[in-house]
């Protein structure tokens with residue numbers, strides 16, 4: 272099926288007081304309808320910046336795009352033509368901390384209906400008037416969606432204030448809010464890290480089921496490879512602003528090819544094995560290493576890794592950018 276999101280060779284950065292931060296350096300990824308793609312990598316690898324580029328929320332005054340494209344539902348999100356229409360309707364966002372997204376002074380219902388006024392799929396472009404008929408239809412859709420995310424007694428829940436909901440309930444409301452505009456793509460930024468493990472698994476399960484049922488694509492950024500295992504179809508690994516590897520879920524966990532992916536997986540705590548940390552740190556985008564940005568930390572690096580950027584290649588949907596890819600099963 273044709274992809275709904277395509278990021279091609281995207282390179283961008285920020286003007287800072289201390290120089291040019293070259294944050295994304297040739298990022299590639301695609302997401303198809305109904306597919307859940309995980310975006311993983313250590314802190315500082317550029318996941319949030321990439322999400323901002325797709326959502327069109329990077330600070331315009333300091334952002335520069337060197338090359339590449341972001342195409343979402345046919346709109347060029349970098350050029351701005353059609354991007355406004357797409358933002359908030361064709362693409363929505365589930366934040367890490369749902370509490371910060373609610374105004375504590377208003378009931379959940381007031382805030383949800385306020386969102387529906389502008390983002391409802393029943394809204395006609397240019398119409399400011401919120402008719403009673405549309406309000407009723409939107410409220411019915413809200414109740415049905417709260418039921419779909421398995422929140423009991425949704426009408427009563429709408430009467431509550433944000434502090435009267437548990438963390439898990441608030442995150443379920445956020446999933447409902449993200450799906451109500453009937454988007455094509457949802458970007459979920461570590462949506463369950465603030466929750467305990469059992470609640471996390473239930474909420475990821477709800478997100479996955481609804482996305483698949485409704486054909487909504489999900490780009491899921493996370494540090495938590497366990498969560499990626501729970502819900503993703505494919506996983507994209509980023510390192511220092513470069514796409515290191517793209518693999519179907521099973522292959523990602525059993526036979527990754529990029530040395531960085533292997534080190535990431537070996538750094539996970541696992542029964543019967545000591546986790547091995549990755550030596551060194553993610554480089555500053557103010558002075559990134561040339562060619563393959565991972566080479567200073569890579570156990571397999573040779574001269575070519577320092578002088579020539581590896582291209583993303585491979586077969587059958589398993590791609591990696593490495594001059595010396597690993598062979599065989601992980602820990603075999």
Ligand SMILES: Nc1ncnc2c1ncn2[C@@H]1O[C@H](COP(=O)(O)OP(=O)(O)OP(=O)(O)O)[C@@H](O)[C@H]1O
Pocket residue numbers: 285286287292294312313314315316317318319320321555556
């Ligand atoms: N507005 C900005 N100005 C300058 N540098 C920035 C700006 N935003 C991000 N960066 C830098 O870009 C790099 C990538 O940051 P980003 O937040 O995208 O990474 P991340 O992978 O999402 O990290 P985390 O997992 O911690 O959220 C970091 O080195 C960060 O300091």
